[in-house]
Amino acid sequence: MTPLLLIGAGGLAREVAQLVHAINDASPTWDLLGHLDDDPAKQGAVVDGVPVLAGSSEVFKREDARVVICTAGPRDTASRARIAARLALPGERYATLVHPSASVSRSSAIGPGSIVLAQVVMTAAVSVGAHVCVMPHVTLTHDDVVEDYATIASGARFAGGVRVGRGAYVGAGALVRETLTIGPHALVGMGSVVTKNVPAQEVWAGVPAKFIRPATVITEH
Structure with missing residues (x-):
């Protein structure tokens, strides 16, 4: 082993x-x-x-x-990026861990260092970057893209064609409408219903989700 x-x-x-x-x-x-x-x-x-x-x-x-x-955590969305930058390990040193109960389609891809926990579903042509954390019971549907260092908390569900930017955090139980973008280091609150694009480094929450305040982002380096 x-x-x-x-x-x-x-x-x-x-x-x-x-x-x-x-x-x-x-x-x-x-x-x-x-x-x-x-x-x-x-x-x-x-x-x-x-x-x-x-x-x-x-x-x-x-x-x-x-x-x-x-x-991982909504209070410091750049922690994994900082550690990776400090260690500067080659990509092949990182394991990719996928729970046996996850359903990952043949057309989906998961990058190095990423974690996919129990009962996650990736339906078709989902792209998950490096050092991403996908918590239990997340559903990612066709053509969703989750960029490096993002975190998708438990029970979040995305319609097709959603893009989640680098280091963004999507809270537990959030719903995201098709083709929307959640910007880098944005934070979406738990249970939110996202019906509009969320700009980078902003906190959005509610039903429907609305701007709450700028996100506090600790540097990646």
């Missing part, structure tokens, strides 16, 4: 560890070595049976291991 390291030890990282177990239950694939976290208080702990080994620089000592960056 291929050695695997998860960067982060928070909620998403715990979910990804369980995803790895589900993959291995279906077909032994990954030797999950543990979490890497730069918070010294977490190092040495055991999280849901998986050890927190060291800081993220450990990836350079384990050149045989594949890596997944497991940080």
